[in-house]
Amino acid sequence: MTTFYYKAIGNNGELTEGSISADNREEVIIQLQASGKVPIYADSQQPKSHKQKAKKTVRFKSASSELIMEFTQELMYLVEAGIPLDRSLEILQQGTPSALLQGLIHELRQQLRGGQTFSQALEKFPRYFNPLYISLIRAAEASGQIGRGLETLCQHLERSQQLKEKVSAALLYPIILLGVSLLSILMILLYVVPQFADIIAGFSNELPPETRFVMWLSQMCIDYGVYFLGVLSLLLIIAYRTISSGSDAAWWDALRLNLPLIGPLHIKIEYSRFCRSLGNLINSGVPMLNSIEMSSAAFSNNTLLKEISIAATHMREGGRLSDQLRNSKRVPPLVVQLTQVGEETGELPGMLLKTADIYDRQIETETQKLLHILEPALILSLGFIIAVLIMSLLSAIIGINDIAL
Secondary structure, three states, X not given: OEEEEEEEXXXXXXXXEEEEEEOOHHHHHHHHHXXXXXXXXXXXXXXXXXXXXXXXXXXXXXXXXXXXXXXXXXXXXHHHXXXXXXHHHHHHHHHOOOHHHHHHHHHHXXXXXXXXXXHHHHHOOOOOOOHHHHHHHXXXXXXOOHXXXXXXXXXXXXXXXXXXXXXXXXXXXXXXXXXXXXXXXXXXXXXXXXXXXXXXXXXXXXOOHHXXXXXXXXXXXXXXXXXXXXXXXXXXXXHHHHHHHOOOOHHHHHHHHHOOOHHHHHHHHHHHHHHHHHHHHHHOOOOHHHHHHHHHHHOOOHHHHHHHHHHHHHHHOOOOHHHXXXXXXXXXXXXXXXXXXXXXXXXXXXXXXXXXXXXXXXXXXXXXXXXXXXXXXXXXXXXXXXXXXHHHHHHHHHHHHHHHO
């Protein structure tokens, strides 16, 4: 059995924390509900603690996706238990260890007390709540089912976070491998090669071309390495800011789309997010055109975003979504086909969510396949470079011994 940590609301309305031994999370929730408590957190990991003091404003802070997901999940439990929204937010504000979340909830409660709806209050904080989040809450308010809207949001955020974590975890090892290998090459050029340079300095004319090149490269790293790193860092900062701003980054969008192996994977990641967002919005009663406009914010690639925007513009003139998607160059056939099936059967939201699920599985599989190609290629390439550096030095030493004899 596993130890699960929980936070729950007791019979007296107070927040309680503790731990329970159980086989799974569902069993913990059942035990808590059986004892008359309302669970708002249950996991095998203890809630994260934050040492910062709570502040009344969070305008200049940033929240992680994990924190927003935790907030949404706990709020869902409280609202579905029949606790009023303002009281639920008050409980979360008192119970969360995150200073950022305390400040954010404080501001939301202030907006609610000022007569704003929950969706209007969320609109004041676009850094934390994207258009999809706000639209789902607004649709839930219109139907009087905020708990259901929060549940849909939780499912969406969890699936998006799972996909992000799987891709990040898969890329971790190659990045570490590349970093360690580059560091090894630098150590050889900066510390090992100069030691050999003193030994073979008097035989420069007799050295093989590859040895002279390695000696020259080592000297360049020693003399100009700091300047090179400075220029490289500046270029990386400029590129990062250009990409982050979304302006003048057409080269980056084109690169991600056209790279072998990576391009098709990138398109699937983009359309997985788009289809899941669109399916959830339509399912919540948001009009089609509004749903497409809001879901397009899921795209990080402006080239794909423009194609969807053009499709939405043509839809205003009449026509089905699948017909407009079929006219777009980079929309995958699977998206077009399942969208058409959804329109014909009246199950468009379900088919869009099904498309996202299919792509999520394909992304995980293809990422693993890509890594199975990338990892040996990295090892062989970097091993070859290190071997060339070492062999060039050894050949020089052997050549000097031959001359001496």
